[in-house]
Amino acid sequence: MTTEPGVYLMKDRIGNTIYVGKAKNLKKRLSSYFMPSRQVKADLKTRSLIESIWDFETHTVRNEEEALILESKLIKQYRPRYNVSLRDDKRFWLVKVQLRTELPRFELTRLRKEDGAKYFGPFVHSGALKATLEWLNNEFGLRTCGQKNPGQHEYKHCHADVIANCSAPCVRKVSVEEYRARVMEAVDFLDGKGKRSRFAHLREQMQEAAERMDFEKAASLRDVIQNLEKTLSPARQFSRGRGVPTTVKPTEDLAELGEYLGLARPPVVMECFDISNVSSTHIVASMVRFSEGAPDNQNYRRYRMKTVATQDDFASMAEVVRRRYSRIVLEAQKANREFFEHNQEPLVQALYRLGDEGLAPIRLPDLVIVDGGKGQLSAAHEELMALGLGELPIVGLAKQQEEIFFPGESDSLRIDHSRGALKLMQRIRDEAHRYANNYNELLLRKRMSESLLDDVPGMSEMRKRALLKHFGSVTEVKKASEAELQMVNGIGPKSAEQIVAWFAEH
Template structure:
């Protein structure tokens, strides 16, 4: 669901899309709805829909879109928790299946993501038993690990740790289990399990029949064919990076498409943690490896303008400094700083390439501060714009009237994407710092308590409240704490 600006405000799924959507606009439904639902209904202007093959695909796609766009009216899936993947590292002495939520470029084989975590865990357990695969944690288990393990005794493991099976045979079993996860021979496995279940029922062994039924259900949920929804694959999309870049360059009057863009955003939920983010897009796509986040150091209180000035100054002074260190022969060049950086980038000698366009999240105030800092660094002609949220106005340096780009143009959609990504990244950092702060103890601010003393106190008493109730003698009984220090601690805690 989209609002008048074309921003995605809600993502949902339904088997009967017509029935689901029509329910929002019934008069009786709107009357009974809570404030949040009524606000959503009043904001809806347009819809976009995608057809998928089954419920698992719908769940995966819904979660991905919510994480990508973070719609205002969605609650579920907004955290950074992803669907489970199955990982196996072939280079390990005795590989094993591991569940993970993050795919890395580490040479391992990955399967998934899987929509049903419970069914997946049960399926992995069944695969380990069926193929005699180890489920223990040690990287290279040996005889000492075998002494504390019962998996071999109950016939759940082939005991590679004591070499009851050769590595070649074990890896062959791994390949067979991986083939099952890939969906190969799925029908035959289902047929065999159904036949075994029927035989167990005929023998009146209903306990085994029920167990086989559960195994079959879990396998069907796990191995149900689903597409992996990644950018540009499997999901129809209106995002066209190349066309959007060309349109943006034309709309802003640039010499060409801005291949490299950097966008800055300030997040100051409270004056304790004022942070900024910088996200970088290359060829119209997020360049996550070059994202940066900053804690504002020189600004007291909530001042977006001064905070923007600090982060712009730190970012581009660092780029100029690192490129100068990498090219000391050009240190005394008489070239314009921007022209010099462009030349170094063209020659492949720039450690960090300057962007073709700088975007600041905000209006004239934030933009003027960014321009001032860039000029102080000698970057007079580096293209920079401000993007205001209220009407999506684009501000240019020295111009009072903003540019209003139509909402159906790819140029504005690209600007919105990079701005929203900067906003998400800044808020995520602020939330991380807040969680860290919540974990800190009152003892951190006590001048009589060092980190080691804090650890000893909490290990002994368990909480600050229990320390308050303790006597000075009890506290002084801990190593490294004198009775005078104990009294100072109690006085501090009140």
């Protein structure tokens, strides 16, 4: 086992990830769990964890910052029961600069968007990052005001120029071209260009301040250097399923899975379904798609049941499979009318051929996986048969013993838990489970929020629907004035007054 820094995943006997941790030295950290003194002195939770460990999976990284980023990603992905922290959706800070604007500035954000901006990060040391940005703005004379196009009015209320922290491009104390050159110099610095010479210059300044016995200045420069070192320490951004340094070998795992399942070719594209029904109020399903062994997030889908009113996993699975693959068939037929008029191939083979040639709007998967045993599998397979897709490879993965079931067969297949083929199936199943549960939680939170309107005096179901349709959310209803509320059909002056008064009081 390696002595490098990294992240480790602890798994139970059926392959579920039960704990994710990070370490400066993987070998030392993992061996510490099984020292006799650790097992005797450990608390009840730790002893329970140790007794449940059946296998390990490790991922090596370059430094501690990367270990923290990867640990956070994997905890959010697997949500292990023995992890408490880092399970929320909070992300590490990023630095953003929109170079398309006339006077760009640096901003902090937690979300990377496709907006044409340049992003740096993620950064694990938030305090060091904020101090670094403050130094960067001061060093290069960059603006920190929030206005997109500041002018004379904003300048009158700004003190950054007075204390020489800003070059004041808003009133052209420097030209736009000169200001943008300063921004690009700061961008290059965050990219690591010229870092060595700037650090050397800062250390020289610190030494000179110490020799002059200006220890306050020297301490300040020391803090600047330490913050810059923490912030600019190279760390990659790991995404779920992509770019993670791992022992997983997608090509080999796919080939192995194809052999175990007796498929004609490795399942390069897989789709997995899961049902989540916390109550009969919200019965939802998820479909996640893996391509070449990695999540294809853009092609995830989530469904609310239309024909199932009570908790019925079999009927729910049938509905979601029917909706998914009837759409694939209809869109393929619509886009290739002439092909289907003359084609004599079985439907599955025809769809595969169109997919391989790039002519199918949605490529038919090489393998369908349903989360569940014989009942869920049977319900899903009957729908495929009805659609003419009976030849589409489909299996069920029962979580309790990780058994793999095939349509019409009583015997199950069990793959050794150390095999990459099973781990690949577990990953897509766990991702489908996570995606379905997240959707159910989202709907539950939305319903709880909307239920606030039920307590408003005189609120009917019709008025409630009209308000939500007009404003979009309860939050926007709260902000609305009486005049704005009266613009909604069915809301008169008295009702608007009651709504405003009720929200003001509560």
